[in-house]
Amino acid sequence: MSAPIRVLVAKPGLDGHDRGAKIIARALRDAGMEVIYTGLRQTPEMIVNAALQEDVQVIGLSILSGAHNAIVPRVLELLREKDMADVKVIVGGIIPDEDAAELKRQGVAAVFQPGASLEGIVDFIRSSVAA
Amino acid sequence: MKVPTTATTPAAQRPFTTISGVPIEPLYGPEQLPDLDPSRDLGAPGQFPYTRGIHETMYRGKLWTMRQFSGFATPEETNRRYHYLLAQGQTGLSVAFDLPTLMGYDADHMLAEGEVGKCGVAISSLADMETLFRGIPLADVTTSMTINSPAAVLWAMYLAVAEQQGVDWARLSGTIQNDILKEYIAQKEYIFPPRPSMRLVTDTIEFSARHTPRFNPISISGYHIREAGSTAVQELAFTLRDGIEYVEWALARGLAVDQFAPRLSFFFNAHSDFFEEIAKYRAARKIWAHVMRDRFGAKDDRSLKLRFHAQTAGCSLTWQQPYNNIVRTSIQAMAAVLGGCQSLHTNSLDEAYALPSEHAVTIALRTQQVIAHESGVTAAADPLGGSYFLERLTLDTEAAAMAYIRQIDEMGGMIAAIEQNFPQREIANASYEYQKAVERGDKIIVGVNAFQSDREEGVEILQIDRAAQDHQAKKLAALRDTRDNGRVRAVLDALKRTAEGTENTMPFILDAVRAYATLGEICDALRGVFGSYQETSLV
Numbered sequence: 039m040s041a042p043i044r045v046l047v048a049k050p051g052l053d054g055h056d057r058g059a060k061i062i063a064r065a066l067r068d069a070g071m072e073v074i075y076t077g078l079r080q081t082p083e084m085i086v087n088a089a090l091q092e093d094v095q096v097i098g099l100s101i102l103s104g105a106h107n108a109i110v111p112r113v114l115e116l117l118r119e120k121d122m123a124d125v126k127v128i129v130g131g132i133i134p135d136e137d138a139a140e141l142k143r144q145g146v147a148a149v150f151q152p153g154a155s156l157e158g159i160v161d162f163i164r165s166s167v168a169a
Numbered sequence: 170m171k172v173p174t175t176a177t178t179p180a181a182q183r184p185f186t187t188i189s190g191v192p193i194e195p196l197y198g199p200e201q202l203p204d205l206d207p208s209r210d211l212g213a214p215g216q217f218p219y220t221r222g223i224h225e226t227m228y229r230g231k232l233w234t235m236r237q238f239s240g241f242a243t244p245e246e247t248n249r250r251y252h253y254l255l256a257q258g259q260t261g262l263s264v265a266f267d268l269p270t271l272m273g274y275d276a277d278h279m280l281a282e283g284e285v286g287k288c289g290v291a292i293s294s295l296a297d298m299e300t301l302f303r304g305i306p307l308a309d310v311t312t313s314m315t316i317n318s319p320a321a322v323l324w325a326m327y328l329a330v331a332e333q334q335g336v337d338w339a340r341l342s343g344t345i346q347n348d349i350l351k352e353y354i355a356q357k358e359y360i361f362p363p364r365p366s367m368r369l370v371t372d373t374i375e376f377s378a379r380h381t382p383r384f385n386p387i388s389i390s391g392y393h394i395r396e397a398g399s400t401a402v403q404e405l406a407f408t409l410r411d412g413i414e415y416v417e418w419a420l421a422r423g424l425a426v427d428q429f430a431p432r433l434s435f436f437f438n439a440h441s442d443f444f445e446e447i448a449k450y451r452a453a454r455k456i457w458a459h460v461m462r463d464r465f466g467a468k469d470d471r472s473l474k475l476r477f478h479a480q481t482a483g484c485s486l487t488w489q490q491p492y493n494n495i496v497r498t499s500i501q502a503m504a505a506v507l508g509g510c511q512s513l514h515t516n517s518l519d520e521a522y523a524l525p526s527e528h529a530v531t532i533a534l535r536t537q538q539v540i541a542h543e544s545g546v547t548a549a550a551d552p553l554g555g556s557y558f559l560e561r562l563t564l565d566t567e568a569a570a571m572a573y574i575r576q577i578d579e580m581g582g583m584i585a586a587i588e589q590n591f592p593q594r595e596i597a598n599a600s601y602e603y604q605k606a607v608e609r610g611d612k613i614i615v616g617v618n619a620f621q622s623d624r625e626e627g628v629e630i631l632q633i634d635r636a637a638q639d640h641q642a643k644k645l646a647a648l649r650d651t652r653d654n655g656r657v658r659a660v661l662d663a664l665k666r667t668a669e670g671t672e673n674t675m676p677f678i679l680d681a682v683r684a685y686a687t688l689g690e691i692c693d694a695l696r697g698v699f700g701s702y703q704e705t706s707l708v
Contacts, residue, residue: 047708052268052284054357057398057484060597061604063708077706078357079280103268104523104633108283132488134522134630152488152521153617156608 043167044094048076048085050113053103058130062098065156066163082112089117089125095167101131106141114145126166130154184611188442189400190602191565197557205560210455214550218458220451220563221551222509223474228547234512235537236313238480240265240290241524242637244300247290251305253527259534261343261512263313264301265289265524266323271358273319273692276641286637288524289315293645294687298326299333308336312343313388313478313512318360320347321373321675322691325682328381344385344434344478347373350411350583353704354592356393360692363584365699369674371418376675378429385434387415388478394592395438396484398600401449402566404438406573407583407592409456413574414583416465426465430472439505439513440482441497447553448562450477450508456567456574479505480514486521490616491628494518499536506540507553513537519628526629590707597707645687652685660684661694668698 047063049056056078063075074092076085089097099110110129117123129141130150138149148162185193194201205211212218215225224230237259240247251262266289269281275293276285285291292298302312307330316323324345331341349366352359359366370387377386391408399407412433419429437453440446457475461467481501486494495518502515515533517525525533541547553559580586587593606612613619664677681691 052272052274052280052358053288054352055397056357057396057600060708061398061601064597064601065604067708073708075706075708077704103284104287105268105283132522153614155618156604 043071043096043163044074044092045071045096045098045163046074046076046085046089046092046094047098047100048080048088049078049100050080050082050085050109051101051103051105052079053101053105054078055102056100058102059098059100061156062100062130062159065160066098069160071163082109082116085113086116086120086122090120090122094125096126096128096163099127099129099131101129101133104132106131106133107137110141110146111144126163128159128163130159187401187445188440188603188612189402189445189599190606191400191402191445197561199557201557201561202564205564210564211554211560217462217473219454219474221554223454223476223511225550227509227550228506228541229550232541232547233506233510234261234311235259235534235541236261236263236478236512236514237530237534238263238265238313238315238514239530240267241631242286242290242633243640244290244292244297246637248301248303248305250527251301254530254534255305255310257531257534258538261311261313262305263514264315266314266316267291268358270323270688271316271318273322273360273688273696275645275687275689276638277645278689281638283638285641286633291637291641292323292326293641293689294648294685295326295329295682296644296648296685297641298323298330302327302330306336307331307334308340313346314344315346317346317349317352317356317358318366319688319692320345321369321678322682322688324373324386325675325679328679329682338381340383341381342383344388345373346390346436347387348390348411348436350414350587351390351393351408353587353702354394354407354411355397355399355596357704359702359704361695361699362702363587365668365695366702367414367418367584369695370415371422372673372675374415374419374429375422375424375673377432378424382432385432386429388434388436389415390436392436392438392480394596395440395482397596398484398603399596400599401440401442401445402569403573403592403595403599405449405453405456405566406570406577408435408437409453409460409570410574410577410583410586412457413460413464416461417582420465426461426467427469427472430461430465430467431469435475435477437477437479437510438482439479439501439508439510441485441501443500443504444559444562445566446501446504447508448559448566450479450505450510451551451559451563452567452570453477454509455563456570476511478512478514479508479510481505481516483516483520486516486518487614487617488521490622491518491521491626493616494521495532495536498533499540502536502540503544503546506546509551519630522628523630524633526631528629590705594707648685648687656684657681657686657690661686661690664691665694665698668695
């Protein structure tokens with residue numbers, strides 16, 4: 039049996055709405071993954087440092103405030119700088135279609151919009167880490 | 170995921186529970202209500218314990234206030250939206266601030282990057298507040314401001330604008346949310362640790378009791394607790410227990426209960442489970458009347474009456490098939506009205522995407538007007554009173570909420586409970602259970618896990634671009650160049666000294682605001698004295 043997938047769930051920006059982040063963290067844990075939750079108000083630097091220290095394969099960013107276009111590209115940039123571009127970044131929250139397409143073009147592995155199923159998110163992480 | 174795509178799940182196989190998971194019997198009759206004593210448990214509308222409403226004639230006497238929460242981008246743009254809403258027949262204003270403002274940061278702060286004007290209007294100084302209310306006579310409108318950690322500062326700005334307009338503070342009517350406890354519990358927009366925060370709240374309650382007799386210095390809020398995923402009972406219980414905490418602090422300050430209790434106001438969610446919500450509002454009034462009379466010895470009838478604002482449930486809105494949100498909102502708004510709300514915000518159909526467009530917000534306001542003027546539900550007070558089902562739910566909701574309130578009392582009060590992560594954990598558990606019920610298909614969300622459609626329903630989306638941030642930053646730079654910076658330093662020093670002592674901070678915050686000290690500067694001064702709060706994150 040292979041080692042469990044390690045995931046960092048992070049809440050960047052000033053947004054305090056952590057209902058989704060907490061549900062995702064629990065669902066991934068219930069699916070057998072090792073989950074580290076950063077808590078609120080993390081800067082991109084703090085998130086990437088935590089990802090490095092915790093040696094995660096996946097970073098999940100939860101953003102509902104509309105600040106994703108300022109925050110997500112910075113996380114991707116820091117990952118490249120630290121030679122961690124193999125870490126998969128997934129984003130969940132209120133992300134309009136056109137922004138989701140642009141974030142994926144920049145290197146985000148998946149964007150999960152409102153209504154996404156937990157099972158779908160678990161399946162995506164399993165298949166993308168295995169690939 | 171095994172979910173029905175048509176309504177084929179046999180009724181007998183689905184668990185019949187409210188959206189909060191409370192089991193429901195197939196039928197209710199008098200045999201389910203052996204414990205109901207109508208004169209003790211219900212009373213008449215306008216009579217103790219106010220289960221049936223706080224006014225004898227309810228909406229015949231006065232309709233609820235239609236108050237749409239609104240704010241975006243710059244104060245200039247939001248001011249235009251306010252003039253539009255008032256012209257459309259809205260009867261009160263309700264200010265939504267952006268995240269930097271809610272967190273006590275100026276628009277040009279590093280942490281404000283990308284957030285300015287996104288979730289509400291950016292207000293960094295009195296100059297912005299003057300712009301926000303330009304052309305709006307504060308004596309003639311009632312204004313609600315959704316602001317918590319820095320509530321004292323934003324309220325001081327509002328009072329200063331009133332001064333400039335020549336309006337006596339005694340004539341001002343409105344509400345500041347100012348409910349810090351639910352921030353630690355659910356909404357998470359806190360700055361300072363709980364105890365200094367409670368001192369600031371108590372300062373505003375005391376100041377209000379002396380200077381603004383028609384203003385509500387607090388709106389004790391269950392809305393955000395529910396949005397964070399709580400059940401209806403948790404929303405009710407944690408909110409009322411927060412209320413008890415504020416009363417205890419104000420009494421400890423030396424105020425008499427009837428001096429401030431009439432101006433305590435409440436704010437509840439209007440979620441989708443119609444009867445559960447109506448029962449929640451009725452139970453809320455009954456519990457509060459008893460708490461104020463029996464626990465705190467209030468004598469003034471106004472201290473016993475729980476007045477509340479309601480907002481339809483943002484978390485119930487779906488991204489899929491957004492026009493269905495109009496229907497959800499109508500049902501939820503009807504529940505709030507049948508539950509006897511004093512003011513109401515109806516969400517717009519596009520709010521799962523962004524702040525509402527003008528078109529969407531107009532439909533939301535029209536929804537309230539249709540309920541008020543066409544549906545007939547306003548003609549009689551508490552028209553559902555006496556329904557076997559509703560009365561059973563009301564009694565059960567009350568009992569379940571009281572059990573939580575006693576449990577928190579035993580923990581040593583709400584601050585102790587928050588420090589032990591008790592309400593936070595209860596809400597997270599409830600929210601996860603609900604999500605799993607949705608995944609299993611036990612709870613149906615139309616358009617999301619059933620009745621999906623591939624047809625695209627485009628909605629117009631309000632975009633906030635970076636221009637708002639640049640515009641606000643430029644104004645701040647100009648303000649810092651033109652104001653009397655020596656005076657700013659002096660008022661901030663005076664505020665710091667007051668914060669270190671025990672005197673009421675409000676007069677000093679007012680002086681700081683009048684000198685055009687910015688929100689960020691004032692909050693930094695207080696952070697220097699009070700420190701900042703970090704929660705222990707738990708999953």
